[in-house]
Amino acid sequence: xxxxxxxxxxxxxxxxxxxxxxxxxxxxxxxxxxxxxxxxxxxxxxxxxxxxxxxxxxxxxxxxxxxxxxxxxxxxxxxxxxxxxxxxxxxxxxxxxxxxxxxxxxxxxxxxxxxxxxxxxxxxxxxxxxxxxxxxxxxxxxxxxxxxxxxxxxxxxxxxxxxxxxxxxxxxxxxxxxxxxxxxxxxxxxxxxxxxxxxxxxxxxxxxxxxxxxxxxxxxxxxxxxxxxxxxxxxxxxxxxxxxxxxxxxxxx
Amino acid sequence: xxxxxxxxxxxxxxxxxxxxxxxxxxxxxxxxxxxxxxxxxxxxxxxxxxxxxxxxxxxxxxxxxxxxxxxxxxxxxxxxxxxxxxxxxxxxxxxxxxxxxxxxxxxxxxxxxxxxxxxxxxxxxxxxxxxxxxxxxxxxxxxxxxxxxxxxxxxxxxxxxxxxxxxxxxxxxxxxxxxxxxxxxxxxxxxxxxxxxxxxxxxxxxxxxxxxxxxxxxxxxxxxxxxxxxxxxxxxxxxxxxxxxxxxxxxxxxxxxxxxxxxx
Ligand SMILES: Nc1ncnc2c1ncn2[C@@H]1O[C@H](COP(=O)(O)OP(=O)(O)OP(=O)(O)O)[C@@H](O)[C@H]1O
Ligand SMILES: [Mg+2]
Numbered sequence: 001x002x003x004x005x006x007x008x009x010x011x012x013x014x015x016x017x018x019x020x021x022x023x024x025x026x027x028x029x030x031x032x033x034x035x036x037x038x039x040x041x042x043x044x045x046x047x048x049x050x051x052x053x054x055x056x057x058x059x060x061x062x063x064x065x066x067x068x069x070x071x072x073x074x075x076x077x078x079x080x081x082x083x084x085x086x087x088x089x090x091x092x093x094x095x096x097x098x099x100x101x102x103x104x105x106x107x108x109x110x111x112x113x114x115x116x117x118x119x120x121x122x123x124x125x126x127x128x129x130x131x132x133x134x135x136x137x138x139x140x141x142x143x144x145x146x147x148x149x150x151x152x153x154x155x156x157x158x159x160x161x162x163x164x165x166x167x168x169x170x171x172x173x174x175x176x177x178x179x180x181x182x183x184x185x186x187x188x189x190x191x192x193x194x195x196x197x198x199x200x201x202x203x204x205x206x207x208x209x210x211x212x213x214x215x216x217x218x219x220x221x222x223x224x225x226x227x228x229x230x231x232x233x234x235x236x237x238x239x240x241x242x243x244x245x246x247x248x249x250x251x252x253x
Numbered sequence: 254x255x256x257x258x259x260x261x262x263x264x265x266x267x268x269x270x271x272x273x274x275x276x277x278x279x280x281x282x283x284x285x286x287x288x289x290x291x292x293x294x295x296x297x298x299x300x301x302x303x304x305x306x307x308x309x310x311x312x313x314x315x316x317x318x319x320x321x322x323x324x325x326x327x328x329x330x331x332x333x334x335x336x337x338x339x340x341x342x343x344x345x346x347x348x349x350x351x352x353x354x355x356x357x358x359x360x361x362x363x364x365x366x367x368x369x370x371x372x373x374x375x376x377x378x379x380x381x382x383x384x385x386x387x388x389x390x391x392x393x394x395x396x397x398x399x400x401x402x403x404x405x406x407x408x409x410x411x412x413x414x415x416x417x418x419x420x421x422x423x424x425x426x427x428x429x430x431x432x433x434x435x436x437x438x439x440x441x442x443x444x445x446x447x448x449x450x451x452x453x454x455x456x457x458x459x460x461x462x463x464x465x466x467x468x469x470x471x472x473x474x475x476x477x478x479x480x481x482x483x484x485x486x487x488x489x490x491x492x493x494x495x496x497x498x499x500x501x502x503x504x505x506x507x508x509x510x511x512x513x514x515x516x517x
Contacts, residue, residue, distance in 0.1 A: 057391050083393040091391040097384040111392035114399075117295065164392060 004216060008035040009068075010168055010200050011056065016065035018051055025051050027224035029065070033168070038194060038201045040215030042208070047221050049204040050094060053170045056202070057091050058082050069168070087115060090161030090199070094172040096153040098145040104156055105141040108132070112163050127163060134196060135159040135189060151182040155189065162197060169193065169201040175210045187213040283475050290395070291402050300399060304407035308369050312415060315364055320419040323356055324348065324426025332434070341435060345446035348427040353454050357420035359506065362465035365412055366498040370473040373404055374494030377477020378487040386478070401478065405470035412466030413459055420458070457513045464509065465502050472498045 011033035018026040025048040033039050043049050054060040056067055058074045067074045072085055099107050108128045113119065119127075132138045135155040145153060154174055161169065174190060175183040187210055193199060203214050211218050211232065218235045220228040228235045264271045328348055335341050377400060380386050389396040428442045473494035480486040 054387075059387055059390060079395075083395070086391055086393040089391075091388075093384050093388060095384055097388040099380075099385055099388070100383070111389075111394060114295075114394050115392070160388075161392065 004037045005035040009033065010035050010070055011202070012066075012068045013056070014066045016052070016055065016067065017063045018048070018055060018060065019063055025224055026055075026062075029221075029224070029226060031219060031226065031229075033200055033202060035200050036194075036198070037216050038190070038203060038214050039217045039219055040203045040205055040211035041219050041221055042205060042211050043221030044206060048224050049206075049221060050172055052221075053091070053172055053202060053204055056170060057086065057089060087164055088167045090158075090164065090166035090169045092154070092158045092161050092169070092171045092174065094176065094204075096145075096150075096157035098148075098153055098156060098160070100145045103142050103144055104132075104137075104148070107145070107156060108160050108163050111160065115164060131159045131163050134162065134192070136185075151178050151186065154178070154186060158189065158193070162193065165197065167199060169199045171201060171203045171205075173204055173206070175205060175207050180209075183207065183210060184213075186210075190214045279479075280471075280475055283478070284471055286397060287401060287405055287471065290398050291406065293398075297399050297403050300403040301406060304403050305411055307372070308365070308404075308407045309411035309414060312365060312368055312411075313418075315368060316361060316415050316419050317422050319360055319364060320357070320422035321426040323360060324352065324423035324428075325430050327351060327356070327423075328427040328430040342445070344431055344435070345427070345437070345442050346449040349424060349446035349450050350454070352420050352423045352427075353450050353458050357416050357423060358458050358461040358465065359502070361412060361416040361419045361462060362469070362502050363499060365408065365415065365466070366469050366495055366502060369408060370469045370494040370498045371491040373408075373470070373473035374476045375487055375491035377474060378480030378490035379484075381478060381480045382482055382484065382486050397478075401474045404474055405467065408470035409463055409466040412469070413462040416458060416462035453513070453517060457509065460513075461506065461509050464505050468501050468505065469498045472501065 009032050011031070013029055013031040016026050016029035017024075029052060031039070031041075041049055041052070051060060055062050056069060056074065058077070061075055069085060070088060072081070074082070074085070077085060098104075099110065102110065105128055108131060109124055112124055112127060116124075128141070129138065132141060135158060137152060137155055137159070140148060140152060140156070145156070148156065158169075158171070158174070169190075171190065174186050178186065190201065190203060191214055194201060201214075203210070205211055215232065217230065218228075218232050219226045220235060328344060331344060331347055332341060335343055335347070377386075380400070386396045386400070389399065424443070424446060427446075428437075428439060431437050431442055432439075473490075476490040476494045476497070480490040
């Protein structure tokens with residue numbers, strides 16, 4: 001098990017607010033991610049989890065509050081600095097967002113080539129093989145995204161972010177819409193990524209099993225705020241209401 | 254905590270007119286960004302060549318057919334009037350002037366607006382709504398340079414080529430028709446055709462088609478890049494790309510013709 005360094009904070013969020021028109025989505029978010037730690041953010045659909053991590057990576061701008069990633073305040077960075085920071089932060093989309101005109105191999109090569117101009121074709125090929133091997137899908141290299149299953153797409157999406165060797169991983173609903181067995185495999189993949197690539201991660205999910213198996217810490221989000229943070233046991237023991245609402249939700253699914 | 258919102262709550266004139274100016278402003282920024290990004294390395298050569306293939310090569314068949322038909326039809330329709338005055342010998346030069354000055358630039362541009370504009374608009378819009386453009390952003394790639402610069406450069410370069418090709422095919426169509434009726438030889442047809450067409454006519458045609466190509470690329474990329482969420486946005490972006498491109502092409506036509514006539 002990787003050591004969590006409580007002295008080094010890689011992401012620090014303070015008093016974050018975000019609205020879309022009249023709709024208040026985030027209302028005072030505070031969160032710290034330490035080096036080597038996996039934080040699972042739990043919350044129901046529509047509470048603003050995706051909005052939160054899109055603000056972390058700078059795809060959306062916050063209305064108020066600060067987000068510091070590796071010591072830099074994201075909303076203050078110019079294009080060049082933001083791109084430099086994004087090299088260190090991997091983002092796996094809820095929708096996978098694979099480039100559908102490219103094969104799996106090309107999807108992985110795309111960010112790699114453009115961020116490592118000095119790489120030879122052999123080096124690129126080798127790096128792709130390593131990543132495909134790590135996510136367990138070496139045979140899909142020449143397939144198009146349309147020919148893959150949902151779970152495979154999620155893995156390739158994760159692989160495409162891993163290829164840049166990020167220090168931080170942000171996963172948006174890695175197990176949403178997948179069967180329990182595939183979900184377990186993805187949980188295992190997330191843990192393996194942490195071990196093998198030494199990442200610190202935020203995992204957005206509404207799946208209790210996923211949160212329990214990948215999260216060193218759980219943060220529960222409701223109505224744009226964190227209502228509870230701590231280890232899985234700390235958050236869920238003695239909080240019947242909360243756990244019940246999530247289990248009901250997971251059963252209905 | 255109140256939200257900070259860019260849009261003023263009360264419209265300054267009316268909501269619609271305000272919206273038009275905001276859109277115009279936003280589009281101008283988009284065009285400026287093109288000029289800022291286009292001349293900086295690295296250049297996406299591979300994607301640029303691919304786009305030239307898409308824009309240029311894939312429009313060839315359509316441009317050939319329409320160019321040919323324009324030449325033939327224009328010749329046939331002009332012949333009765335000219336023969337009334339006994340000057341059918343003027344046919345080649347009349348056709349050449351009409352094609353170079355007006356028909357070829359417009360026809361090539363309208364065909365490209367329909368074929369290329371809609372496909373660029375739809376392609377970028379679907380990338381936008383499926384978060385593929387965001388995915389480039391987060392992997393530290395500049396999607397504007399990869400998607401917009403390559404496409405706009407390709408349409409700007411390919412449209413003049415298509416236009417000249419269209420003009421040539423149109424003249425060939427006209428020649429075949431003239432040859433069938435008046436037994437003119439190829440050499441003497443082109444000899445008399447281009448006596449009246451000046452260098453200024455060619456330059457005007459070139460300027461026009463560069464402007465039209467740029468317009469088609471810019472408008473469709475803008476529509477695609479700013480497509481609203483959902484699959485509805487894809488069809489809408491494709492549709493608006495074509496309509497707005499064609500509209501702007503006609504406006505530019507009027508402006509360029511007037512400016513060039515003033516120079517003449
Ligand atoms: N670009 C946007 N424009 C307007 N509203 C938005 C936008 N993005 C998100 N929202 C709103 O913000 C709210 C939170 O959205 P978000 O996608 O973060 O939910 P979520 O917690 O990720 O839900 P899910 O589990 O279903 O993915 C939603 O109500 C949505 O309507
Ligand atoms: Mg979400």
